[in-house]
């Protein structure tokens with residue numbers, strides 16, 4: 001019996017690192033999501049690798065042309081210019097490469113309900129996030145990260161917790177125990193848990209998650225009966241009765 005869902009997501013432009021972990025992310029039939037930003041940094045082979053990941057069943061979503069904080073940028077230039085210069089060209093660039101982004105992740109988690117309304121005209125799902133509760137609670141104690149599976153078809157915004165276990169070549173981030181407790185809650189209560197990470201690497205100058213932790217997360221979810229799904233799978237998910 002499967003209960004709950006894990007939405008494992010990877011942000012930014014680390015396409016070579018994601019592609020190198022292709023076998024890792026599709027272990028046990030897992031599907032994950034890649035939110036792509038900074039298209040100008042991507043090469044032709046990078047786009048080919050993104051198409052391979054999409055062909056494996058993973059979701060390719062948008063993360064902005066220049067990785068701008070939506071709330072800050074809209075305050076600066078207004079919503080029309082933000083959509084015109086940051087969102088539309090990101091979508092067009094991905095579509096021109098044969099990708100079909102339907103979801104969007106907010107860079108830096110910068111959002112508001114009004115911005116959600118604005119972007120819901122373009123995207124079926126939005127992903128916010130913050131690494132961990134700022135008030136010292138455990139991930140599993142923060143209802144903001146969890147959505148009942150039965151409500152997923154009608155929920156537009158999913159809020160992710162941090163799954164990276166390193167930055168600037170040093171370990172940091174949420175502990176295995178904190179992530180496992182969150183996964184157990186998702187299984188126990190038939191809820192969806194969303195996590196975000198960046199490069200998949202043994203070490204990296206940016207935020208990174210090790211291949212071993214990705215494998216561990218997928219294996220723990222599988223053992224608990226929690227499905228690993230992508231954002232494009234959210235409309236089809238049905239909770240077992």
Ligand SMILES: [Zn+2]
Pocket residue numbers: 011012037063067107108
């Ligand atoms: Zn980002």
